[in-house]
Amino acid sequence: MRQHAAPEFAQLFSAHWPASLSDLAGFKAQLKAYNDWSAEQFISADIDILVQHRAYFFDQLLCHLWSQLQLPADDLALLAVGGYGRGTMHPCSDIDLLFLHEGYLSTPNVEKISELVTLLWDLRLDVGHSVRTVEQCMQGADEDISIATTLIENRLLCGDEQLTERLQQRINRDFPWSSRAFYQAKVDEQTSRHQRYHGTSYNLEPNIKSSPGGLRDIQTIGWIAKHHFRTKNDESLVEYHYISADEFLELQDCTSFLWRVRYALHLEADKAEDRLLFDYQPGVAMRLGYGREGKSSVEQMMKDYFKVVLRVCELNRMLLQFFEQAILTGDTSPAPLVLDADFVILRGLISARHDDVFKHAQTIMRFFLLITERSDIKGIHSHTIRLLRNARGQLQQPLSYDADCRRYFNAIVKHPRGFGLPFALMHQHGIMAQYLPQWQHIVGQMQFDLFHAYTVDEHTFRLISNLYNFTLEEQSERFPLCSELVQGMAKPELLFLAGIFHDIAKGRGGDHSELGEVDALHFCQQHDYPDDDAALVGWLVRQHLLMSVTAQKRDIYDPEVLQKFAREVKTMQRLQYLYCLTVADIRATNSNLWNNWKATLLEELYHATANILQQKGSHSMDIRERINANRAGAMGLLLSAGYAANEVTQLWARFTVDYFNRHTPEQIAWHTQHIVHLQEHQLPLILIGDENNHGTTELFIYHHEESHLFANVAAVLDGEQLSIHDAQILNTRDGYVMDTFVLLQTDGKPLVDPQRIEEVKQHLYDVLRKRRSPPSAKRHLSRRMRNFNVPTKVTFLAQKNKKRTTFELVTLDRPGLIAMLAKVLQAQNVTLQAAKITTIGEQAEDLFSVTSEHQQALSESQCEQLKKTIIDTLNDEPDPN
Numbered sequence: 007m008r009q010h011a012a013p014e015f016a017q018l019f020s021a022h023w024p025a026s027l028s029d030l031a032g033f034k035a036q037l038k039a040y041n042d043w044s045a046e047q048f049i050s051a052d053i054d055i056l057v058q059h060r061a062y063f064f065d066q067l068l069c070h071l072w073s074q075l076q077l078p079a080d081d082l083a084l085l086a087v088g089g090y091g092r093g094t095m096h097p098c099s100d101i102d103l104l105f106l107h108e109g110y111l112s113t114p115n116v117e118k119i120s121e122l123v124t125l126l127w128d129l130r131l132d133v134g135h136s137v138r139t140v141e142q143c144m145q146g147a148d149e150d151i152s153i154a155t156t157l158i159e160n161r162l163l164c165g166d167e168q169l170t171e172r173l174q175q176r177i178n179r180d181f182p183w184s185s186r187a188f189y190q191a192k193v194d195e196q197t198s199r200h201q202r203y204h205g206t207s208y209n210l211e212p213n214i215k216s217s218p219g220g221l222r223d224i225q226t227i228g229w230i231a232k233h234h235f236r237t238k239n240d241e242s243l244v245e246y247h248y249i250s251a252d253e254f255l256e257l258q259d260c261t262s263f264l265w266r267v268r269y270a271l272h273l274e275a276d277k278a279e280d281r282l283l284f285d286y287q288p289g290v291a292m293r294l295g296y297g298r299e300g301k302s303s304v305e306q307m308m309k310d311y312f313k314v315v316l317r318v319c320e321l322n323r324m325l326l327q328f329f330e331q332a333i334l335t336g337d338t339s340p341a342p343l344v345l346d347a348d349f350v351i352l353r354g355l356i357s358a359r360h361d362d363v364f365k366h367a368q369t370i371m372r373f374f375l376l377i378t379e380r381s382d383i384k385g386i387h388s389h390t391i392r393l394l395r396n397a398r399g400q401l402q403q404p405l406s407y408d409a410d411c412r413r414y415f416n417a418i419v420k421h422p423r424g425f426g427l428p429f430a431l432m433h434q435h436g437i438m439a440q441y442l443p444q445w446q447h448i449v450g451q452m453q454f455d456l457f458h459a460y461t462v463d464e465h466t467f468r469l470i471s472n473l474y475n476f477t478l479e480e481q482s483e484r485f486p487l488c489s490e491l492v493q494g495m496a497k498p499e500l501l502f503l504a505g506i507f508h509d510i511a512k513g514r515g516g517d518h519s520e521l522g523e524v525d526a527l528h529f530c531q532q533h534d535y536p537d538d539d540a541a542l543v544g545w546l547v548r549q550h551l552l553m554s555v556t557a558q559k560r561d562i563y564d565p566e567v568l569q570k571f572a573r574e575v576k577t578m579q580r581l582q583y584l585y586c587l588t589v590a591d592i593r594a595t596n597s598n599l600w601n602n603w604k605a606t607l608l609e610e611l612y613h614a615t616a617n618i619l620q621q622k623g624s625h626s627m628d629i630r631e632r633i634n635a636n637r638a639g640a641m642g643l644l645l646s647a648g649y650a651a652n653e654v655t656q657l658w659a660r661f662t663v664d665y666f667n668r669h670t671p672e673q674i675a676w677h678t679q680h681i682v683h684l685q686e687h688q689l690p691l692i693l694i695g696d697e698n699n700h701g702t703t704e705l706f707i708y709h710h711e712e713s714h715l716f717a718n719v720a721a722v723l724d725g726e727q728l729s730i731h732d733a734q735i736l737n738t739r740d741g742y743v744m745d746t747f748v749l750l751q752t753d754g755k756p757l758v759d760p761q762r763i764e765e766v767k768q769h770l771y772d773v774l775r776k777r778r779s780p781p782s783a784k785r786h787l788s789r790r791m792r793n794f795n796v797p798t799k800v801t802f803l804a805q806k807n808k809k810r811t812t813f814e815l816v817t818l819d820r821p822g823l824i825a826m827l828a829k830v831l832q833a834q835n836v837t838l839q840a841a842k843i844t845t846i847g848e849q850a851e852d853l854f855s856v857t858s859e860h861q862q863a864l865s866e867s868q869c870e871q872l873k874k875t876i877i878d879t880l881n882d883e884p885d886p887n
Contacts, residue, residue, distance in 0.1 A: 060095040081108035083165030091159035098278035100132040148182035219315025284793040312450035328388035357387035364397030371414035457847025468594035504546035523548040602701030639671025703757040717828035725781035733841040794848040
């Protein structure tokens with residue numbers, strides 16, 4: 007939103023252009039000298055001056071070339087258009103040029119233009135150019151909104167001034183896009199662009215220019231307004247009352263910040279790069295003065311970045327809405343529906359009746375309570391957003407300090423619609439940050455990892471939205487258990503409050519669950535909640551990770567694990583609330599995290615724990631009932647398929663009870679029908695499918711016991727770029743193994759292509775039948791993963807089972823990790839019995855249950871040797887890049 011400032015820039019850097027156009031080395035030397043100077047200036051110079059000076063520098067270069075080539079001053083003009091036309095440039099910005107001519111170009115002039123552009127290309131400059139007449143410009147603008155947009159910001163560099171003025175007059179008089187059509191085209195363009203970034207500003211590696219809240223959103227505001235008001239001057243938009251002086255200054259402030267980030271990014275990448283990739287974030291943070299602390303510096307930079315893009319998003323929405331309502335619609339709106347002395351509903355939007363409406367802070371919360379109580383309100387009118395923004399900036403203390411505000415907030419929280427549109431608008435317009443001091447801290451709080459895809463405040467908002475969906479009848483089919491539980495809760499508001507506080511202490515240091523519990527208890531006391539309600543909210547905040555950790559990282563078929571979880575939960579009420587909070591939390595963390603496999607694990611843990619709590623601690627009967635039910639269900643399926651009961655029973659006599667506890671009737675029937683008539687020469691049996699409809703791929707292998715079986719299978723799966731998420735290694739009573747693996751592809755999706763399935767099966771057959779060796783080629787660590795360092799830790803867990811040893815491995819996730827570990831276990835004569843593979847972004851947090859070669863738990867010395875070997879192997883593993 008800046009206008010190009012002019013020739014006083016000559017005093018900052020004096021260019022000495024070569025007299026001969028053939029002196030390419032001389033031009034390159036001047037470019038290098040300028041780039042070196044501007045990179046040095048970036049440390050202390052004002053960013054506005056730097057980006058304008060770069061445009062001025064290239065203005066001088068182009069004018070010098072124009073003069074040297076003796077291009078005419080009449081009937082031909084050179085114009086800067088697009089971003090360059092705005093008179094601003096970044097270190098690797100492209101140079102958009104328009105050669106405007108009268109209608110006829112002589113052959114010598116055509117050749118000179120070609121020579122000028124070729125020289126720019128030879129200088130390795132990113133140049134886009136067009137050669138058009140005035141009429142061709144107007145025709146191009148009529149056909150293409152992008153051409154129309156670039157013409158709005160044209161600037162004469164050299165050549166025929168009268169010709170350039172004629173173009174400007176045609177643009178002002180005959181521009182082919184009406185204000186409404188241009189507005190709609192740019193809004194559609196912005197919507198499409200936002201969708202490419204999943205409609206959120208909170209991308210791990212945002213695009214400074216194109217992501218929601220980026221520079222392009224600021225430019226869109228300017229393009230629409232400049233076209234309508236026929237101006238090139240940003241400041242004049244204040245005079246037209248399109249934007250207030252304060253809003254104009256705020257946009258300038260946001261622009262300057264984003265310019266600094268983009269300038270630093272271009273310097274760091276040494277190319278035209280607008281994606282703030284992990285590779286560049288530490289270097290950009292250092293150039294911007296955030297320090298050299300790596301992760302902490304990056305997190306602080308990204309927090310500031312996300313706060314700025316939030317401001318841009320809000321201003322963009324408000325000003326575009328204002329443009330449509332106040333300028334395009336005018337006075338054609340229907341009569342307003344009066345709500346009270348302060349507010350009306352206008353075309354579905356709540357609107358203030360006077361400009362002093364938010365003079366008292368309590369009115370802000372009453373405003374949102376009105377939105378809560380009226381289902382016919384669909385949003386906030388643009389002028390009212392402006393008033394709300396102004397009032398927000400005048401607040402002297404958190405809204406929660408006021409008793410009336412607390413009363414209104416409690417009413418919103420307890421209303422069935424309170425966490426729908428009202429909460430979304432409170433989050434969107436910064437009112438949650440003004441209500442809760444702790445919420446202000448998490449706004450823009452990003453974690454430098456691959457697990458958390460959103461800032462803490464955005465993650466929390468998405469969690470609340472997930473919980474709200476559980477209250478809606480129309481959403482019941484998607485999450486039936488959660489919907490049933492939430493819709494049956496006497497006080498669902500307690501669940502929402504736990505959601506608000508579950509991560510609110512992140513970024514403060516210390517255990518965020520414990521600190522968040524303290525905040526939640528204080529809130530409940532401040533808002534007059536009964537002690538029992540406060541205790542439930544506090545417990546949920548402190549233990550909000552308990553269920554996900556247990557389901558994903560522990561063996562939920564182990565009675566000891568279930569009993570321990572049940573002892574911590576204690577009551578059905580806690581279990582119900584915790585289950586719903588956990589599902590909402592996982593789904594709000596990262597769009598790639600949730601799948602049917604996780605859903606099944608959590609639901610099975612819920613039901614198993616519910617049985618324990620309802621039976622007052624007795625679980626042994628429940629296991630027997632589960633085993634009997636699984637056997638009976640599988641037998642029914644097999645009998646229906648024509649198998650004889652006696653041959654099935656005879657086969658099952660070879661299986662352990664643990665097998666029937668850990669597999670569903672569908673799985674048991676699937677395995678049985680392939681094993682019951684299997685001949686010895688047909689081994690190994692390899693089945694690939696998804697009998698439980700978990701949204702994963704299930705691999706089942708039935709074979710003779712072999713010491714290297716798991717290592718070989720893991721190597722094949724890694725070679726096929728399939729990741730193991732769960733593994734169960736079970737033995738029959740007569741020397742066979744029944745191994746079950748839960749697999750996903752690298753994109754997080756199951757393997758469903760029949761041809762790929764057959765390829766994987768054939769690869770496994772060849773290796774297990776010793777026709778070929780297991781693959782050993784190492785795949786490259788991804789670009790993103792190379793930016794993280796996770797120290798390898800091995801922790802042995804205390805267990806009552808004396809025949810197994812369980813350990814947890816935390817390390818950097820990498821291709822072939824499980825295959826590497828399998829080789830270590832093989833070399834140490836350690837047998838894997840079960841594995842739970844959990845990836846938390848860049849970090850693998852895996853659980854393994856193993857035995858010695860004598861089928862016993864490992865001794866203390868064996869544990870120490872295994873730990874040392876694993877750590878040494880993984881830490882010494884080179885990146886094959």
